[in-house]
Amino acid sequence: MDRYLVFGHPVRHSKSPFIHTLFARQTQQELEYGLAEPAVDEFAQALRTFFDQGGKGCNVTVPFKEQAFTLVDCLSPRAKRAGAVNTIKLTDDGVLLGDNTDGAGLVADLKSHGVTLADSRILLLGAGGAARGALAPLLAELPSELVVTNRTHAKAQQLAAEFCDLGPVTAQTYEQLAGPFDLVINSTSASLQGALPPLAPALIHTDIAIYDMMYGASDTAFISWAKQHGARQTMDGLGMLVEQAAEAFTVWRGIRPGTKQVLRELKRNLGVI
Numbered sequence: 001m002d003r004y005l006v007f008g009h010p011v012r013h014s015k016s017p018f019i020h021t022l023f024a025r026q027t028q029q030e031l032e033y034g035l036a037e038p039a040v041d042e043f044a045q046a047l048r049t050f051f052d053q054g055g056k057g058c059n060v061t062v063p064f065k066e067q068a069f070t071l072v073d074c075l076s077p078r079a080k081r082a083g084a085v086n087t088i089k090l091t092d093d094g095v096l097l098g099d100n101t102d103g104a105g106l107v108a109d110l111k112s113h114g115v116t117l118a119d120s121r122i123l124l125l126g127a128g129g130a131a132r133g134a135l136a137p138l139l140a141e142l143p144s145e146l147v148v149t150n151r152t153h154a155k156a157q158q159l160a161a162e163f164c165d166l167g168p169v170t171a172q173t174y175e176q177l178a179g180p181f182d183l184v185i186n187s188t189s190a191s192l193q194g195a196l197p198p199l200a201p202a203l204i205h206t207d208i209a210i211y212d213m214m215y216g217a218s219d220t221a222f223i224s225w226a227k228q229h230g231a232r233q234t235m236d237g238l239g240m241l242v243e244q245a246a247e248a249f250t251v252w253r254g255i256r257p258g259t260k261q262v263l264r265e266l267k268r269n270l271g272v273i
């Protein structure tokens, strides 16, 4: 049977096996999908061993995405732009192709929630790996403006400079931000510590859409905060997780699984509904 897995550390909590097993059942593909948690300095060897032993493809998650970028034979344009690889496919020619489906997953999830990206003013919080992966796919949707803001301003400036050939992206400090924005995307890891990015509450209004790439069984700190300040449309990153997986599955198998039912089952599994 064709074998796939996700590399991460820690990875025991990963929902990828659950999601891909449902995709496989739905599309009647015969495959198995497991977990691998190599020591941080043993990822390269573990990856090689997996493919030497007949593995067909894998996902890569924290903290290995940047390392995976350096280990594959060939990069998709979107992986090159993202500077990170979250999906690897062994091609029929024996080439390890590195791809990045995170940004596409974000955009697909925003669209599935009915968020309009064309001509919109988007504010992206954070300038780490998650922000980098999101920038090109967001700019491809032709927003009128995309502002990147980050606690460490130099990193936002660096990202804006790197992506300004693709669209109207600028860097501003949290203090400089002037609304109204149509969409705020939180790509910071602040919610992991239950912390909040230092965003002025005045930027939140009733018609704004709020997206947090993080997710949990209950609202993230950022989503709770935005709701308190009047945001009516809030979304967490669970849909992005399922959409990036669907995109990876499509890369591997050439068939696109439906995501709605799988997202519903995942929510049930997490106790969200």
Ligand code: ATR
Pocket (backbone or CB within 6 Å): 125, 126, 127, 128, 129, 130, 131, 150, 151, 152, 155, 187, 188, 189, 190, 195, 196, 197, 198
């Ligand atoms: P990831 O790969 O998930 O993006 P990362 O590359 O470590 O992770 O980036 C984390 C991002 O969250 C950074 O933009 C970080 O800001 P700094 O560059 O200033 O470190 C941001 N971040 C983390 N904790 C934060 C907090 N409490 N408030 C605001 N931003 C925070």
